[in-house]
Structure formats: C-alpha cells, structure tokens
Amino acid sequence: MSLPDDFVFSQSALQDYVDCPRRFELRYLREVRWPALETEPALEHESSLLKGQQFHHLLHQHALGVPAETLEATIADDDLRQWWNLYFRWQADHLHDARHPELTLTVPIGGEMLLMAKYDVVARMPDASFLIIDWKTGKRPKRPTRLAERMQTLVYPYVLARAGDWLNDGQPIPPERIKMVYWFAETGETIEFQSSEEKLRNDEARLVSLVEEIAARFEYPLTTDEHRCRFCAYRSLCERGERAGELNELEGDEDELAGELTLDLDQIEEIAF
Secondary structure, three states: OOOOOOOEEEHHHHHHHHHOHHHHHHHHHOOOOOOOOOEEOHHHHHHHHHHHHHHHHHHHHHHOOOOHHHHHOOOOOHHHHHHHHHHHHHHHHHOOOOEEEEEEEEEEEOOOEEEEEEEEEEEEOOOOOEEEEEEEOOOOOOOHHHHHHOHHHHHHHHHHHHHOHHHOOOOOOOHHHEEEEEEEOOOOOEEEEEOOHHHHHHHHHHHHHHHHHHHOOOOOOOOOOOOHHHHOOOOOOOOOOOOOEEHHHHOOOHHHOOOOOOOOHHHOOOOOO
16 A cells, blocks of 8 residues: 555654554555554553643643743642642743743655654743743653654654744754753653754655655554564554553553553643633
8 A cells, every 4th residue: 555645744643654654554555443442451551541631731831921820739649749840940940931832844755755753842942042832641661762863853843943943033943952851741751962064964865765655655564573563553453462561560660551642632621710
C-alpha cells in the first residue's frame, strides 16, 4: 500500500515506522482500529492515561492565562495535586511569560512531503532562546539516551528551527538557541537536549532519509524485535501473541509502549468559572 499524496508525517508516525513498519502501515495507511490492550492491568493503564490527559489540560489552561488558584480548586486527585505543585514551582523559576501552548507547526521535507510537530509549550525566553517543553506523566527513563534516540527529540527542534520564524520577529531561530526539555511530573526532574547547527543538519539528514524510504515503500514488514509486540495493540492481528505485556515491566521506561498517547483536549470538560 503506497503513501497517500496528502499524508503528513509526525513524530508519532515516524516512531511507529522505526519501531515496526507494519504497525505504521496498519495505523496510518490502513487506519485499522484493533480492539486489544497495549498493556495490563488495563484499569491501571487507563487511569494513568486519564490522569495524564487531565494534567496536560490543567497546564494548557494555565498557559492560556487561567488563574492558578482557579485551577487548583478543581484538583481532587492526590497525584494530580502533587504534579501540579511540582510544575508550579518549576515553571515559576524556568519559564518566561511568553508561552505558546498547544502550538502546531508544519514544514516541507524530502521534496513535496510535510512534517508536523504539535508542541505542549514553546517558550521564548528573555535572552531570545526558545524552550520546547514536553510534559511527561510517566516514569523518568532509566537511560536518558533512550529519549535522545526518539523521533520527538529530532522532530520538534528541527521543525521549530525551520518554521518558527514568526515567533522570532520574522527571523529564523538559530539552532543553538533551541533546547528540548522533557519535564517529568512524578519528580519534577527534567532531561534536556541542546540543539546546534551540526545536530540540526544530522537530524535533517535522518528525517529526510526516513520519509523518502517510507514514500518509496509498498510493503511494510513486521519488526524483528518481538519484545515490542507485547505492548502493541496489533499483536494478535499480526499473530505475535494475544496477551498484553505487564505495565510493571515498563517501570522507569515509558517509551517501550507501542502506542502514543494522543491528547484530545476537546473531550475533557472545561473548567467552569
């Protein structure tokens, strides 16, 4: 099955392809919805995802200017309150008021193809540097090098450097002024990746190579790393097992999960004033 002419690449789509070309085909080209769990116990996983959505929504509203005391009054869950308190202290010391929440940028790549990035927050700092903040509600990975290898760490700074000029008084943002920051709600810790001209060139070469490879494909083989299949909703469809992997096996390494959490803020109830 070939790539549609109007297909828009994202970090999630590229990560799925890198992890398993077959999963990319099923999810993005064939749009197969397969009713299987990604991990067990299911209720614990569902609760974790819901808290993550609620937390992102709180931070989104705060970035839009909703008063902190109004938001705090809506928090009933103990975990959410702890995350909020850690966030509120951290942002006061590390973020400037010039914040752009839920920002989406798109750039051409590899000829006529498009690459999109949807950011939790992009903040312009007083020294004209830019922070890309991604809020993480899972556990901090034991090996930060895993995050360095993720498509998100390549795609987000690249797209901002190529399409963020309107945030920088009409001038392209120099790569050395861009930093990718992953903030972890459980501890308030961060993992940061500084961009540079050399890194941007290397990342661009990797991304162009990937999208051109995908565009030229007509067949999408299964991954050879069958450990990934245990946390993939399509495992039974691909005859790679029926039972989902255990959530505790991912302790401290959330990026092992096959699926990407897609936040739909419209589905979360707005806070009433």
